[in-house]
Amino acid sequence: MRTRMITGAFFGLTMIILVWLGGWPFSLLISVVASIAMVELLRMRNIKALSLEGIAGLLSMWLWFVPEDWFSTVLSIEFTKVEMFAFLILILLMLTVMTKNKFTFDEVGFIVVSSIYVGFGFHYLLLTREIPGDGIWLLFYVLVLIWATDSGAYFIGKAIGKHKLWPHISPNKTIEGAVGGILLAVFVGSVFYMIYPVTPLYITAFCIMLVTSIFGQMGDLVESALKRHYAVKDSGHVLPGHGGILDRFDSLIYVLPILHLLQLIA
Numbered sequence: 001m002r003t004r005m006i007t008g009a010f011f012g013l014t015m016i017i018l019v020w021l022g023g024w025p026f027s028l029l030i031s032v033v034a035s036i037a038m039v040e041l042l043r044m045r046n047i048k049a050l051s052l053e054g055i056a057g058l059l060s061m062w063l064w065f066v067p068e069d070w071f072s073t074v075l076s077i078e079f080t081k082v083e084m085f086a087f088l089i090l091i092l093l094m095l096t097v098m099t100k101n102k103f104t105f106d107e108v109g110f111i112v113v114s115s116i117y118v119g120f121g122f123h124y125l126l127l128t129r130e131i132p133g134d135g136i137w138l139l140f141y142v143l144v145l146i147w148a149t150d151s152g153a154y155f156i157g158k159a160i161g162k163h164k165l166w167p168h169i170s171p172n173k174t175i176e177g178a179v180g181g182i183l184l185a186v187f188v189g190s191v192f193y194m195i196y197p198v199t200p201l202y203i204t205a206f207c208i209m210l211v212t213s214i215f216g217q218m219g220d221l222v223e224s225a226l227k228r229h230y231a232v233k234d235s236g237h238v239l240p241g242h243g244g245i246l247d248r249f250d251s252l253i254y255v256l257p258i259l260h261l262l263q264l265i266a
Contacts, residue, residue: 019139022129034065034122037235037245037253041114044230045107053095053103057111060088064119067126118246121253124260131265134198138265141189141198141205145212146251148188149181153217156180170224178217185213208264212255219254223247 018026038061039049047054063085079087092108128139157177165173189209192198199205223246227235235244259265 015143016140019129019136019143022136026129027126030122030126031065033245033249034061034118037122037249038114038118040235040244040246041118041226042111044226044232044235045110047107047111053092053107053111056088056092056095057115060085060111060115061119063088064116065123065126067123067130118253120257121249124256125252127260128256128265137196137198141192141208142212142252142255142259142265144192145185145189145209146216146255148185149213149216150251151181152184153177153181156184166221169221169228173217173221181217182210182213185209204264207262208259211259211262211264215258216251216255219251222254223250 018029035058038058039054042049042054042057047057049055049058063081066081068081089108089112092103092111093105095103096105096108125139128142129135131138153173154177157172157174157180160180161174161176163175164171165175165178186206186209189205189212190202193202193205197205199208223235227233235246256265
């Protein structure tokens with residue numbers, strides 16, 4: 001428990017400082033974190049990062065992760081990111097033939113979905129921070145809502161939780177805890193809004209609270225389902241006491257694309 005608390009405090013403080021600084025220090029951190037997260041997913045499927053398949057997976061993830069302005073600056077070519085991603089898929093399909101199905105069609109699907117899941121999530125993490133003016137506060141707002149949801153779900157679930165939320169995926173989570181997480185997120189988010197209004201209208205902030213809390217918990221369940229399917233306890237061992245990068249960012253990278261899709265953050 002002590003190791004977990006120390007690691008959590010150090011990682012949280014580092015994240016807050018780098019979010020505040022923004023610019024290249026934040027971009028560099030998220031680039032490294034996204035790459036580690038992809039490697040963790042590949043390992044779940046027993047795909048080595050330095051194998052041909054693993055490198056193709058990392059390249060696919062980076063295609064979704066890299067913002068358009070980075071992409072156009074580094075590579076002065078006429079191909080779009082989608083076209084290059086489609087080309088990588090064709091290469092992966094070709095590998096199934098060249099390896100005589102030692103690299104399977106199922107693994108191609110796994111790499112494709114994983115690269116979108118990780119790349120898109122961290123892509124919108126960068127985009128949120130880069131929103132002119134309020135990007136830093138919007139990102140802090142979402143982070144605070146996720147932390148409030150996790151805290152509310154844990155403590156209220158421990159205190160009064162009786163009905164299992166999804167026992168086959170995450171046996172310790174309860175319906176009472178999930179509702180408690182939402183209520184605490186709304187409370188903390190409303191207090192935050194009174195101190196610093198992150199949106200012109202409270203109703204917009206309220207929608208951000210609900211979407212972040214509900215889908216943040218869903219993102220946590222998605223990663224739990226992945227770990228259960230591949231029979232691993234943690235996604236990795238980068239953070240002592242906390243597991244891997246995906247264990248810490250699962251809610252955030254699931255929520256941010258949804259918030260942008262719904263145009264609650266733009």
